[in-house]
Amino acid sequence: MTNRSDPARRQPWPQSASRPVATPLQPSVVYASQSPDALDAQYEGRASCYTYAREGHPNADVLARAIDAMEGAEGGLVTGSGMAAVTAALLGSLRAGDHVLGGDQLYGRSLRLMAEELPRLGIETSLADPTSVAAIEAALRPHTRMVLIETVSNPTIRVADLGGIARLCTARGILLAVDNTFTTPRACQPLAHGADIVIHSVTKLLAGHSDATLGYVAAKDPRIADRMRVLAVTMGLTPSPFDCWLAERGLLSFDLRYDRAEANAKALADALAETKGVTRVLYPARFDHPDHNTAAALLGPRGSHMVSFVIEGGRAQTNALVEAADGINFAPTLGDIGTTLSHPATSSHRALSVEERAAIGIGEGFFRVSVGCEDAGFLIDQFRTAIGAATAV
Numbered sequence: 001m002t003n004r005s006d007p008a009r010r011q012p013w014p015q016s017a018s019r020p021v022a023t024p025l026q027p028s029v030v031y032a033s034q035s036p037d038a039l040d041a042q043y044e045g046r047a048s049c050y051t052y053a054r055e056g057h058p059n060a061d062v063l064a065r066a067i068d069a070m071e072g073a074e075g076g077l078v079t080g081s082g083m084a085a086v087t088a089a090l091l092g093s094l095r096a097g098d099h100v101l102g103g104d105q106l107y108g109r110s111l112r113l114m115a116e117e118l119p120r121l122g123i124e125t126s127l128a129d130p131t132s133v134a135a136i137e138a139a140l141r142p143h144t145r146m147v148l149i150e151t152v153s154n155p156t157i158r159v160a161d162l163g164g165i166a167r168l169c170t171a172r173g174i175l176l177a178v179d180n181t182f183t184t185p186r187a188c189q190p191l192a193h194g195a196d197i198v199i200h201s202v203t204k205l206l207a208g209h210s211d212a213t214l215g216y217v218a219a220k221d222p223r224i225a226d227r228m229r230v231l232a233v234t235m236g237l238t239p240s241p242f243d244c245w246l247a248e249r250g251l252l253s254f255d256l257r258y259d260r261a262e263a264n265a266k267a268l269a270d271a272l273a274e275t276k277g278v279t280r281v282l283y284p285a286r287f288d289h290p291d292h293n294t295a296a297a298l299l300g301p302r303g304s305h306m307v308s309f310v311i312e313g314g315r316a317q318t319n320a321l322v323e324a325a326d327g328i329n330f331a332p333t334l335g336d337i338g339t340t341l342s343h344p345a346t347s348s349h350r351a352l353s354v355e356e357r358a359a360i361g362i363g364e365g366f367f368r369v370s371v372g373c374e375d376a377g378f379l380i381d382q383f384r385t386a387i388g389a390a391t392a393v
Contacts, residue, residue, distance in 0.1 A: 023062055025245045029053045055233050059244035066251050067206065067216050070185040071198055075225045076218030077232060078244060082181060082201025083109050084237040085215030089177045089197050090148070091235075092228035096122030098145040103130035103160065105153035105360050107179070108348035114148075131291050133164035146175040151190060151298070152182040154334075155344045155368035156361050157282035157308045159291035162298055166194025175224070181205075181335075186258045187302035196220050204335025204370075205305065207247035208257050214239050214247050257337060257373055261305035264339075264379060265371035269307045271380040277391035279365070280310040305372075306334065311365040317390040318343060318364060324389035327382045334370030339379055342368045 031050040033039045041047040050057060060078040068076045079085045090113070094100060102114045104127040114125040128139035130149040147169055149160045162178065169176040177197035178190035181204050190198045200206060202214035219225040232238070269283035281288075284295035285303030295303070311317060322330045322341065331340045332347035342348065344362050357363065371379065 023059070023245060023248055025241060026058045027241045028057075053241070054236060054238045057241050057244075059241040059248070060239050063202075063214075063239075063244045063248045063251075064216065066248060067185075067200065067202070068218060070251075071180070071218060072185075072189050072191055073198060073218035073220075075222065076216055077225070077229050078202070078239045079215040079217065079232055079237045080239050081213050082179075082199070082203055082215040083113070084232070085199045085201070085217040086110055086113065086148075086179065087235075088215075088228040088232045088237055089199055089217050089219075090118065090123075090146070091121075092231040093175055093177075093197070093224055094118075094123050094145055097124075097143065099124040099126070099141045099143045100146045100148060101125075101136065101139050101141075101144055102127050102147075103149040103153060104128055105130070105156045105158055106148070106150060107154040108344070108351060110148070110179070111349075112351055130160035130165065131158050131294065133161050133168055136165055137168055140172065140174070144172070144174055146177055148177045148179070150179040150182065151188050152284060152295075152304060152306070154182060155306075155308055155342070155348060155366070157182075157284060157289070157306060159284055159289075159295040159298060161294055162188070162190060162193045162195070169196075170194060182306055183299065183302070183304050184254075184258060186255065187299050187304055191218075191220060193298070197224065201335075202247050204333070205258060205261075206254060206335070207243075207250040208254065208335060208337055209246070209250055210333060210336045212240075212243035212246040212250070214243050258305065260373045261371050262303060264374070264376045265305045265307050265369075266303055267376040268369065268371055268379050268383065269303075269309075272307070272309050272383060272387075275384055275387050277311050277387045278309050279312055282308040305370060307369045307371060309367055309369070310363065311367070311387060311390055313390060313393065314364050316393050318367075320393045321367070321386045321390040325382050325386035327378070328386075334368070336370065337373050339372035339374060340370045342370070344368055 042049040064076045064078045118125050129135040152159055166176050175196045178195040179199045180190050181201045184205050197219045200216040202216050269281050272278050273281045329340045332342050333340055349357055349362055
């Protein structure tokens with residue numbers, strides 16, 4: 001009788017004396033072990049192996065190590081989204097009765113997490129201006145455990161006094177967590193400036209193509225890193241292997257994309273500042289930015305790829321601008337290889353009241369631009385035409 005293998009039985013991976021140039025995609029959810037003793041060795045840390053994808057998989061580890069190298073970190077964790085990374089940092093470090101102080105111009109979902117979810121778990125929250133060390137110090141409480149800020153705020157493009165806040169937190173024994181999504185490690189490495197935790201929405205400029213949803217978080221203290229990892233595994237903040245594979249591929253062109261987008265952003269900011277109908281332009285490398293000196297000290301010549309601006313008028317004018325910018329995607333995202341335009345009042349910060357938005361400088365005429373890698377002249381023409389259409393209403 002001819003021996004036949006069961007067609008339902010998975011075959012072993014082919015062996016090869018050569019290696020793949022591109023990182024292999026490994027979508028397996030589970031990994032087989034040789035014996036109960038071998039499984040014990042894996043879970044007890046005596047053997048380096050994978051068991052179940054929620055607990056880690058090769059594509060996540062490859063991506064994490066790549067971002068670790070960029071941020072000057074060790075043992076970073078990739079999560080299923082940027083907000084999953086924020087959640088891992090907060091819930092992995094805080095407990096009921098603690099107080100966390102946030103920057104008052106955080107990303108909209110981070111603000112909602114602070115305002116709605118953490119208090120429900122018994123964690124006290126409040127906000128203060130991260131451009132002022134004095135404001136942060138005045139808002140600290142005896143039980144403040146963490147300060148959470150963004151290097152450059154989303155979408156108001158204000159620059160945190162990262163060094164000053166880091167020195168304050170170190171002196172008080174308070175953890176400093178920094179969301180570095182806008183600036184990326186190309187412009188700033190928060191851990192080198194004294195931060196304890198660095199966070200990214202990898203979805204944005206690191207991955208760069210609007211096709212992968214991921215986050216990243218790393219801590220200097222291995223004990224904090226371990227708590228974040230355990231929380232992420234327990235709560236299922238797991239990244240997709242395919243998204244990790246896409247993001248790792250995106251990192252190969254990151255430096256080129258960043259430099260081109262940053263040069264375009266500076267050119268666009270300068271052009272917008274001279275455009276009739278624009279009342280304000282926010283770009284850190286411009287001398288008229290309110291935090292220019294802080295930005296120069298923290299970012300050096302870098303200005304990042306984000307520009308915000310304000311036009312005169314209300315909803316009729318904002319509608320006209322978006323409709324006339326037919327070569328620019330109107331979308332609530334950033335960091336794509338192509339330029340995107342967003343309107344925070346109807347997207348990221350829509351949960352805030354008109355008064356709350358006004359308090360942080362977001363009105364109906366406020367727009368945020370994530371500048372991409374197109375020709376700078378094309379972008380300038382698009383925005384001048386669109387703003388002209390708005391002023392004509």
